[in-house]
Amino acid sequence: MRPSTIWYILKQGVKNIWRNWMFSAASVLTMAACIFLFGLFYLIVINVNFNTQKAQEKVPITVFFEPGTTQEEMDWVGEQIRARPDVETITFESADEGWEKFAKQYFPEGSAAADVFRDDNPLTGSDNYQVSVNDISLQYDLVRYIEELPHVREVKQAERAAEFLTNISNMVYYVSLIVIGVLLLISIFLISNTVSVGISVRSEEIAIMKYIGATDHFVRAPFVLEGIILGVVGASIPLVSLYYLYQEVVKWMMNNYSSFTGAVSFLSVEQAYKTFLPVGLLLGVGIGLLSSFFTTKKHLRV
Amino acid sequence: MIDLKDVTKSYGKGRPAVNHVNLHVEQGEFVFVTGLSGSGKSTLIKLLLKELDSTGGSITVAGERLETMKHRRVSKYRRKLGVVFQDFRLLKDRNVYENVAFAQRVIGRPTRVIRKRVPEVLQEVGLAGKYKSLPDELSGGEQQRVALARAIVNRPDILLADEPTGNLDPKTSDEIMALLEQINGRGTTVLVVTHNKEIVNAMKKRVVTMHDGVIVSDEEKGEYHEA
Numbered sequence: 001m002r003p004s005t006i007w008y009i010l011k012q013g014v015k016n017i018w019r020n021w022m023f024s025a026a027s028v029l030t031m032a033a034c035i036f037l038f039g040l041f042y043l044i045v046i047n048v049n050f051n052t053q054k055a056q057e058k059v060p061i062t063v064f065f066e067p068g069t070t071q072e073e074m075d076w077v078g079e080q081i082r083a084r085p086d087v088e089t090i091t092f093e094s095a096d097e098g099w100e101k102f103a104k105q106y107f108p109e110g111s112a113a114a115d116v117f118r119d120d121n122p123l124t125g126s127d128n129y130q131v132s133v134n135d136i137s138l139q140y141d142l143v144r145y146i147e148e149l150p151h152v153r154e155v156k157q158a159e160r161a162a163e164f165l166t167n168i169s170n171m172v173y174y175v176s177l178i179v180i181g182v183l184l185l186i187s188i189f190l191i192s193n194t195v196s197v198g199i200s201v202r203s204e205e206i207a208i209m210k211y212i213g214a215t216d217h218f219v220r221a222p223f224v225l226e227g228i229i230l231g232v233v234g235a236s237i238p239l240v241s242l243y244y245l246y247q248e249v250v251k252w253m254m255n256n257y258s259s260f261t262g263a264v265s266f267l268s269v270e271q272a273y274k275t276f277l278p279v280g281l282l283l284g285v286g287i288g289l290l291s292s293f294f295t296t297k298k299h300l301r302v
Numbered sequence: 303m304i305d306l307k308d309v310t311k312s313y314g315k316g317r318p319a320v321n322h323v324n325l326h327v328e329q330g331e332f333v334f335v336t337g338l339s340g341s342g343k344s345t346l347i348k349l350l351l352k353e354l355d356s357t358g359g360s361i362t363v364a365g366e367r368l369e370t371m372k373h374r375r376v377s378k379y380r381r382k383l384g385v386v387f388q389d390f391r392l393l394k395d396r397n398v399y400e401n402v403a404f405a406q407r408v409i410g411r412p413t414r415v416i417r418k419r420v421p422e423v424l425q426e427v428g429l430a431g432k433y434k435s436l437p438d439e440l441s442g443g444e445q446q447r448v449a450l451a452r453a454i455v456n457r458p459d460i461l462l463a464d465e466p467t468g469n470l471d472p473k474t475s476d477e478i479m480a481l482l483e484q485i486n487g488r489g490t491t492v493l494v495v496t497h498n499k500e501i502v503n504a505m506k507k508r509v510v511t512m513h514d515g516v517i518v519s520d521e522e523k524g525e526y527h528e529a
Binding site: 005209212216 | 373380391452
């Protein structure tokens, strides 16, 4: 294809948008509204997931060792656990550290109890690993694995909390899958319909081009380009507005519902947009491209 | 140049719109196809344009067999034809220059060639001064001249005109026919579908008359027949 032809197609794609500005505006607004709704729900879902995940990390597994286990042996067990893909964090707490923490919390410096146990750690033999999983539903398997490791005396876990969080996590996953799926279908339907109507009113123009001897590619290219541009613009509006709205809402909630702080945390807008930005753009561009491609195809049989 | 052998086109179970038609047109000929509404002449043009597929027989145009032609080949084939319609079919949002240039753009002519060729053709059809006008700012005759300019800008082998004077007054019709004759004089085969009796009788060209999808007469320097 000649550079002049490519340039012509690019110019036509942009001109088409202005020539049919009402349909272009309708397409962009429909797309923006759909992606806005989709984004709103998406941001809620990823935050719910984020909090579930955080809660999962707070349900630790504690691994205790048989009496007489050396530091090297405990290190080796730690390495085995760390190597598991389902392990999120693993921290070692020696008996001395454990006692120090306990004493600091319950026996103020200078109290009688602190003096009594100064040289006699009552938690001797309680060196342990605190392990958290990245998926609470895998906790049971991990516990079984650790129990089989040599030198391990006991593995403690909060089974009920794990079960509860697994249920919550599953529920969020399935509900979000359904809602996002439905929103996606509605978006695709509405957007492609609007783009289709915009192209259908120009079926006469397409027919004329075909009579003159334009190839399908030549006729279609400006329309597809137009679809992509409308997709980018249509996606950019909700992406930009949600970017600011999200930050404001998070700020407002943290200020007005201080009890949230600590119990609930929100993803930073950068973290949230790491996935939402490509998903939103892909949605806009993809639908713009595909709907213009297939609608033009319908009118090319002249 | 155009060869139809036993061509039939049926739309449904009823009588075929074109029924076992045989027609041969030599290169450089000027042929009128006449007949009443529903006689099959417009279907004939659509078959030649490969807008419709025949249901029987064979059609060869400019060396191309149409009944076996693949869809992707159709655009290349149509570049050998120029086509003019009763309703002009211009791109309403583009000016005269752009409408004519479009036919060159679709075949990938470089811009410098387009800039040279389009004014030449507009000069030829008498619209050199109106190249910036939009179709709606022109009279019917002027719009048809633009359509003609677009049809001949790529120097086609064949020019198909479907009722080119259907929307025009007698004086403008004569002017358009004069242009068609001029184009034919340069060697382009011209096939005009019309039911304009005055024009057909005045021009003394080959006249093919259709009735109920059948060719009922084919005369050199013929006259219009109320078939």
